[in-house]
Amino acid sequence: MDIALRYCHITVNDLDESLAFYRDALGLEVRNDVSSGEFRWVTLGGTTQPDLELVLSEPHAGRSKDDGDALRELLAKGALPMIIFSTDDLDATFERLRTSGAEVMQEPIDQPWGPRDCAFRDPSGNMVRFQQRSKA
16 A cells, blocks of 8 residues: 655645745745635645645635634644755755745754754744755
């Protein structure tokens, strides 16, 4: 049996503002941009994992008003789960995002539990971490 992660949802406040981070600064490519009524879902992916897509959507997209309100509140608090990427060049990734204007939460450091990493907040307040990929 072969199981692989296909989609990972990221809740954002503003899709266009988030595209400036995930597409323009991070370099992911837009795979789909789908509207349904007043809502929109955008999927992005990278070349190293062609079958994995991040799905950006606003809190109320496809949800009840109460669920969307609750999700929006958690997003505002920065309480949603973080996203962790790996990269083959942490310092270059850090500089690319920093110069794009992304909010730096942590400069690259060697963590006591092992990885060298850094952290940013996306425009909606989600924590996005980057780990140095170990060289095989």
